[in-house]
Amino acid sequence: MKRYLPLVACAALSAAFPLSAQEAKIYPAPSEIVAAAKADEWVAMAPSDLLVMDLAPDSKGKPRRVVIQLIPAPFSQGWVSNIRKLAAAKWWDGTSINRVQDNYVVQWGDATEKKALPEGLAVVPEGEYIVRSLNQDSQSALAVSAAERARATANSKMLQRDVDPYSDQTYLHKGWPTSNVVGVGLAPTHCYAMVGVGRNLSPDTGTGAELYTVIGHAPRHLDRNIALVGRVIEGIELLSSLPRGTGALGFYEKEEERVPIVSVRLGNEAKDVPAFEYLSTDSESFAAYADARANRRDPFFNVPAGGADICNIPVPIRRKVK
Structure with a gap:
């Protein structure tokens, strides 16, 4: 809340202090x-380094678009390559946002876990979490x-x-944002709006088909345990404001609760994508x-x-x- 002193009081206070203080x-x-x-x-971002996710319109019919910047080399390039292949195959079209856990993450992909993946996806080893x-x-x-x-x-x-x-x-x-552990290596950090790859228990590292973004306090304990592949640069509010899931870990329990994904495309293949830049x-x-x-x-x-x-x-x- 902004509070202002009356004009007369401000003038009186000004007169009471020496010029140097004023x-x-x-x-x-x-x-x-x-x-x-x-x-x-x-610094300009290349359109081909953007991932554009269009969700189903909201309850008032307003379009919902989320733009993600993919992380550059040397980090997570095996998963980033898979993501490019998934987008080219239009694999995410018809999938959904399936998990919204308060103060943690929003996650999306195939809720059935039965949708066939496109051919040619790499199996990325755990060692790729870190640049050594x-x-x-x-x-x-x-x-x-x-x-x-x-x-x-x-x-x-x-x-x-x-x-x-x-x-x-x-x-x-x-x-x-990057961190370094001496003798171990460098890795991106789990800050707000960073995007990572969902996975099962080790040695599984995920393909990139299941993604999440951070919507709460930075869960830095995930650093070096999961691949980070990008960050949401526009539309994070469309994800962070979604109703929280009531199932375990914030997963939606009913199909009608899930938010449909209309399409996911690379920025150079999507329509009406503005140019973005970041401060060097x-x-x-x-x-x-x-x-x-x-x-x-x-x-x-x-x-x-x-x-x-x-x-x-x-x-x-x-x-x-x-």
């Missing part, structure tokens, strides 16, 4: 920093991420001031934004936190400005 520096909010970012600090050994291409990619982390750390307190309880390091790799995590504006997220000094806040969890520095994403 001229205290005003710090911009994170949203203001993002709004002021230069055009060349934004790097080829030349991914080495150069990770060199960039190391530079991003060094720059961001030097210019701001974007990382938590205490050790991350789930890893040795957290930082942003090519715009994605190697940019000066992102360093300022991350610092502002970790140390809120804009007028509403009294005490800066002095640090931030990796999931509390969401990478700004927007429709591309024409």
